[in-house]
Amino acid sequence: MGPSEIQSFCSRLPKVELHAHLNGSFSEKTLYSLYMDSPGCKTEDIRYLISSFHQGSDRTLDDCFKNFDIAHAVTISPAAVRRGTMDVISEFASDGVIYLELRTTPRTVPGVMSKKQYIQAVVDAIRDVPNFIGPERFIIVKLLLSVNRRDERSEAEANIKEAVEAHMAYPDIVVGVDLSGDPKCGTVAENILPLFADARSKGLKVALHCAEVPNEKEVEAIIRFKADRIGHGTCIHPQYGGSEKLWTLLLESKVPIEVCLTSNIKCKTVENYESHHLQHLLPVHHPIAISTDDKGVFCTTLSKEFEIAAETFLLSFGDLCRFTEMAIDASFASPDEKNQLLEKLNNFKVLEGIHCVE
Numbered sequence: 466m467g468p469s470e471i472q473s474f475c476s477r478l479p480k481v482e483l484h485a486h487l488n489g490s491f492s493e494k495t496l497y498s499l500y501m502d503s504p505g506c507k508t509e510d511i512r513y514l515i516s517s518f519h520q521g522s523d524r525t526l527d528d529c530f531k532n533f534d535i536a537h538a539v540t541i542s543p544a545a546v547r548r549g550t551m552d553v554i555s556e557f558a559s560d561g562v563i564y565l566e567l568r569t570t571p572r573t574v575p576g577v578m579s580k581k582q583y584i585q586a587v588v589d590a591i592r593d594v595p596n597f598i599g600p601e602r603f604i605i606v607k608l609l610l611s612v613n614r615r616d617e618r619s620e621a622e623a624n625i626k627e628a629v630e631a632h633m634a635y636p637d638i639v640v641g642v643d644l645s646g647d648p649k650c651g652t653v654a655e656n657i658l659p660l661f662a663d664a665r666s667k668g669l670k671v672a673l674h675c676a677e678v679p680n681e682k683e684v685e686a687i688i689r690f691k692a693d694r695i696g697h698g699t700c701i702h703p704q705y706g707g708s709e710k711l712w713t714l715l716l717e718s719k720v721p722i723e724v725c726l727t728s729n730i731k732c733k734t735v736e737n738y739e740s741h742h743l744q745h746l747l748p749v750h751h752p753i754a755i756s757t758d759d760k761g762v763f764c765t766t767l768s769k770e771f772e773i774a775a776e777t778f779l780l781s782f783g784d785l786c787r788f789t790e791m792a793i794d795a796s797f798a799s800p801d802e803k804n805q806l807l808e809k810l811n812n813f814k815v816l817e818g819i820h821c822v823e
């Protein structure tokens with residue numbers, strides 16, 4: 466299998482994206498177009514920043530977080546949020562993604578947009594998918610609402626409340642909550658886990674960013690919480706500042722890990738692809754979902770992430786199909802939707818002549 470064969474296969478493969486932050490997923494094209502249309506932010510600074518959005522292989526986690534401010538500066542109205550969401554969904558669909566879970570932090574812009582209006586703008590874009598996606602494409606889109614760990618507790622409470630209300634209004638679209646934000650600052654997760662427990666009791670699934678940086682106490686609390694999925698999970702294995710105890714807890718929990726290869730390398734939380742913690746998850750068959758995290762900021766696509774995994778860990782086409790199958794299983798789709806997605810994958814496997822030996 467040569468690199469071009471792998472590339473072509475990964476692009477054809479029906480894929481499932483479970484970890485994509487809306488404002489980190491904007492392409493440069495979308496950012497420019499939103500910038501040109503937003504009268505409030507016509508500063509050369511922002512123009513310059515957009516041009517540097519994707520650049521710089523030499524970034525730290527802190528640099529990456531500055532990039533989100535750029536995206537936030539051009540999504541300050543419901544119309545911009547809606548347009549940006551449509552662009553992101555279209556790009557994922559063009560990349561062969563058949564199921565997408567977007568996550569975003571509800572934002573207030575004083576005098577212009579409330580959290581409710583922000584959420585509504587994203588939901589409106591998702592409801593409109595069949596109209597803008599084109600007849601030759603298929604994609605199911607869901608939404609998770611995020612709590613930023615940098616924010617005050619009152620803000621976290623407000624976001625969870627909005628999430629519960631949005632779930633009640635759109636149970637087929639708003640399906641979960643997420644904890645994200647700079648892992649080096651703000652609230653420690655163990656203090657706000659009860660808020661997520663509350664959301665869970667009201668029917669929402671819970672995905673938590675966990676162990677992007679070492680933090681034994683917090684990581685243990687998150688694993689014991691038994692989130693429905695964990696984002697990154699880097700510093701759990703002892704090789705990355707975790708411990709044998711945490712690693713054993715994780716494996717026993719069977720909680721799927723959203724694996725974001727390029728994000729981790731570009732943020733420098735992992736040194737290189739070869740030493741990525743995926744190397745420890747694969748041999749023990751721990752459930753994983755290959756994901757992009759922020760395809761705009763990290764200049765990647767889900768197909769590229771599959772390619773990197775395949776080339777780094779010498780995976781077969783059957784292994785890559787299995788990745789889609791695991792992601793379907795770990796998704797927050799309904800049982801009917803999961804069957805529909807599995808059928809698409811199975812049709813693809815038949816077409817490609819792929820037989821998976823369990």
Ligand SMILES: CNc1ncnc2c1ncn2[C@@H]1O[C@H](COP(=O)(O)O)[C@@H](O)[C@H]1O
Pocket residue numbers: 486487488489529533568569570611613645646647648674677728732758759
């Ligand atoms: C690099 N790894 C990461 N770790 C933690 N949180 C991240 C992240 N990447 C993105 N976010 C979270 O997503 C927000 C941007 O999208 P939304 O405005 O919510 O759509 C960021 O502000 C951050 O809170």
Ligand SMILES: [Zn+2]
Pocket residue numbers: 484486645674696758
């Ligand atoms: Zn993330």
